[in-house]
Amino acid sequence: MSERLGVQGQEAEATAVSMEEASEVMRSLQALADGLPTDAFAVLGPRLQADGRRLVRVLAPGAEAMGLIDPRGKLLARMQPGAIEGVFEGMLAVEGPYRLRIVWPDVVQEIEDPYAFAATLDESVLLQIAAGDGQALRSALGAQHLHCNDVPGVRFAVWAPHAQRVAVVGDFNGWELRRHPMRQRIGGFWELFLPRVEAGTRYKYAITAADGRVLLKADPVARQSELPPATASVVPGAAAFAWTDAAWIAARDASAAPAPLSIYEVHAASWRRDGHDQPLDWPALAAQLIPYVQQLGFTHIELLPITEHPFGGSWGYQPLGLYAPTARHGSPDGFAQFVDACHRAGIGVILDWVSAHFPDDAHGLAQFDGAALYEHADPREGMHRDWNTLIYNYGRPEVTAYLLGSALEWIDHYHLDGLRVDAVASMLYRDYGRAEGEWVPNAHGGRENLEAVAFLRQLNSEIATRFPGVLTIAEESTAWPGVTAPISEGGLGFTHKWNMGWMHDTLSYMQRDPAERAQHHSQLTFGLVYAFSERFVLPLSHDEVVHGTGGLLGQMPGDDWRRFANLRAYLALMWAHPGDKLLFMGAEFGQWRDWNHDQSLDWHLLDGAPHRGVQQLVGDLNAALRRVPALYRGTHRADGFDWSVADDARNSVLAFIRHDPDGGAPLLAVSNLTPQPHHDYRVGVPRAGGWREILNTDNAHYGGSNLGNSGRLATEPMGMHGHAQRLRLTLPPLATIYLQAEK
Incomplete structure (x- = not known):
């Protein structure tokens, strides 16, 4: 194979060592060749000899021949197969960096020697990780691109304190378990710098347990993985992503003012x-x-x-x-x-x-x-x-x-x-x-x-x-x-914090036939007892539309018209209620069936006007949330809420005021959760003057019966529900309405 190496190689000349040292080296090399625990860096790579030359040992099971070359590719020495299969040795008489030219059965590879590089992880960083520092861990472990001695490559690092031996295996070594044992560091950390490993390369760790079992493990800190069901880790790209969102991040981190929060799950x-x-x-x-x-x-x-x-x-x-x-x-x-x-x-x-x-x-x-x-x-x-x-x-x-x-x-x-x-x-x-x-x-x-x-x-x-x-x-x-x-x-x-209690109570209420709701009115009102004890998000999440329950629309009672009306009324009640909002995908247009993780949402339903009506309502609710400060500025404050009607269980009517703590116009939300409309329904409000209906879930463009309160409504100076003024309202069936005081 000397022709493939370029020139005739040199004989390695051993420096005198004690028999005991030589035996220890042979035992270590045999352990490496057998894939057993030993310190690879004690015997592989360059070893300075007494005469100033360097003895280089390389473990390359399956290689046919090997040579040492300079960075330009000039052969410096031919390496000889050692006494142990897979081990090659060569002597360098010159100083400076070297590379390996390895002749495999199907290719000639030129690469730097991984065992010629010093450790790259600072001991202080490992101590920080051992003390619980997450920032130190993410900067150190996993597959990290870096340059060692101006050589590009990837440092693999993993925590495995019970292991006798850890090797990195992957596309770069044919998944050979013996080829690249790692360096053990304090605290049970292991590292190895592999030159010229490229992005997209698959890898795992071969971990020898205390009982001798060899475990193939994906990298816990891998930044990229194979597509399941494959399980290998993948070396990520080296280039940093070019972000364009600096203004967004700066504004996000600088703002302390209350803002609308409406989440699409x-x-x-x-x-x-x-x-x-x-x-x-x-x-x-x-x-x-x-x-x-x-x-x-x-x-x-x-x-x-x-x-x-x-x-x-x-x-x-x-x-x-x-x-x-x-x-x-x-x-x-x-x-x-x-x-x-x-x-x-x-x-x-x-x-x-x-x-x-x-x-x-x-x-x-x-x-x-x-x-x-x-x-x-x-x-x-x-x-x-x-x-x-x-x-x-x-x-x-x-x-x-x-x-x-x-x-x-x-x-x-x-x-x-x-x-x-x-x-x-x-x-x-x-x-x-x-x-x-x-x-x-x-x-x-x-x-x-x-x-x-x-x-x-x-x-x-x-x-x-x-x-x-x-x-x-x-x-x-x-x-x-x-x-x-x-x-x-x-x-x-x-x-x-997610308000699971509100979700369970109100959803249970809405699932009931309207004729039964009067006996369960507290399911609507109890949440306000603790609504300001935490900063709550009201979640209608994925958990509410699985395991045979059907979609939110499918959980509503009655015929199709009433199901849609119930869902619209419920969503508007949710958007008016104190707390931020979360809605799982599909609910915004009234998907009937359970959510299936292997199936697209039923987008064809939007061919039907009632489904488009629900979707339009959700858009209008979010627009109202952004437009009306009373709906968000005080959403986590007790002074942002007042009851108007909390106890009309017989009619299943609920009415409350949302206040803007900064003095903006208050909003009145009223829900009538029976199919029976109410005319001339009196509700107490805190501000005299005109009020206007700004949202009505019974509006015809949502699919409702179009009953409501058009134009300007004037208050009457008669105290009611703890407020100095009152309004006379028309309450549509199975609907929620919003009215806002004029400025």
């Missing part, structure tokens, strides 16, 4: 499908979803989890790639382009983010290095019985650093405007979903997960400090106090 894979019934990619979503959301006037899009997940049927809520956008919609840069386009259109982007649990897929985090690492070893702490998933060990600083780093990655790298943290209740309680004896109390004997509480506070504190305009929204279904209270006051520090 989207499952990207099923909002709309392409001509082959496949999910849309990010460019197609940008071209179709963004104008649609703009047209309807929502302020934000909330994406069900797009963090990489193996099982599409989990809707993304069982992720394994917390740093990678799923490959189902294209590249990471494609997602960045989507977010950038949203910001250009004036739309914020919120991500559903899962830090409560993860699945036990073999290529993932479970038993990552052969032992419980990201999870608790004790299943009473480490397993979710409800979902058959594993629970993060929030008591390990490296684990919380991993989660914190993920949150920061999405906000910093992808410019996201908020995280909706999933299943917070399951994090807060050690006995969540468990019977007596199936859980472990905390250090004080209680049921609270103190480590999870500390993590959530740290999460919210770091986000608020680094990105003051970013939302953190808790899906928290219990009465845990102070979810949105400041951390300094003992709270968790979220900016918002």
Whole structure:
């Protein structure tokens, strides 16, 4: 093979070493050749000899020949096969950098020697990660493009403290488990710089557990992954994305004034499908979803989890790639382009983010290095019985650093405007979903997960400090106090919390036949008892339109006309009620059936006028929310709300005032939730003068009967419902109306 190397090589001349040292070297080389644990950097790469020359050893199982060349390709020495199969040795008599020319059966490869490079991770960074620093973790771990000694390449770094050996395998070495063992660092971190690895290269870690098993694991900090069901990690692109949203980010982070918040919740894979019934990619979503959301006037899009997940049927809520956008919609840069386009259109982007649990897929985090690492070893702490998933060990600083780093990655790298943290209740309680004896109390004997509480506070504190305009929204279904209270006051520090109680009560009420509603009037009013105890979002989310329930329209009672009327009245009641708004896709035009994650929404329904009417109403509700300060400025303040009619259960009528704390015109919202219209219905209001109906869900262009209050309505100076004035109104059937005082 010397012809293929170019010139005759040189014989390696061994420097005298002790027999004991030579035996140790041979044992290490044999271990490397066998894929067993040993320090590769102690025997591979350049070894300075007593006579000033350098002995170079390379492990390349399957290579036919090898030589040492200079950076211009000139052969410096031919390497000889060593006594151990796959090991080559050569002697360098000259100083300076060298490269390897490796003759494989089907190709000649010229590459730098990975074992000629020093460690690239600063020990102080590893100590920061070990102390729980998420920013340090995201800057260090995973596949990071960098230059070492002016050589471009990728540093692979992973945390695996129980491992005896870790190697990186992938397209660059034919997935050969023995070829590239990594360097062990303090704290159980491993790293290896591989020259000239390109973007798009697939890779995994081959981890030798303490018991000798070899586990092939995807990179927990991979920025890109293969399209499922394939499971390899992918080296991301090296170039930084060219953002155009600096003005949006600056305005977002500088603003402290109350603003409308109306969220359109989207499952990207099923909002709309392409001509082959496949999910849309990010460019197609940008071209179709963004104008649609703009047209309807929502302020934000909330994406069900797009963090990489193996099982599409989990809707993304069982992720394994917390740093990678799923490959189902294209590249990471494609997602960045989507977010950038949203910001250009004036739309914020919120991500559903899962830090409560993860699945036990073999290529993932479970038993990552052969032992419980990201999870608790004790299943009473480490397993979710409800979902058959594993629970993060929030008591390990490296684990919380991993989660914190993920949150920061999405906000910093992808410019996201908020995280909706999933299943917070399951994090807060050690006995969540468990019977007596199936859980472990905390250090004080209680049921609270103190480590999870500390993590959530740290999460919210770091986000608020680094990105003051970013939302953190808790899906928290219990009465845990102070979810949105400041951390300094003992709270968790979220900016918002889903109001699950309001959703359950009001949806249950609306599902009842109007003849039965009088007996359940408190389901409409009870939410105002606690409406200002947290900063609430009112969620009509994906969870309300699955598992055989039908869409929101399908859950309404009565014939088709009444179903549409009920839905319109409910949506307008929601938009007037204190709290920010969230609506899952499909509800905005009245989809009848359950949501199916593998099927497009039923867009053909918009051929029908009643469905177009619901869609137009949602657009008008969002327009009213933006236009009427009383609907948003005081939405989290008790002085932004007053009852007018809370107790007319017999007629199923509800009326309340929304105030603008800055003194703007108040708004009166009245809902009549029976099919019986009411004429000359008296309602107390706080301001004398003229009032005008600005929205009526019974309007004909929404599909209603067109009964209402046209023109200017003058108040009467007669006290009623705790207010000094009153109005005489016509209340349409199964409808909500808005009236605003004249300025």
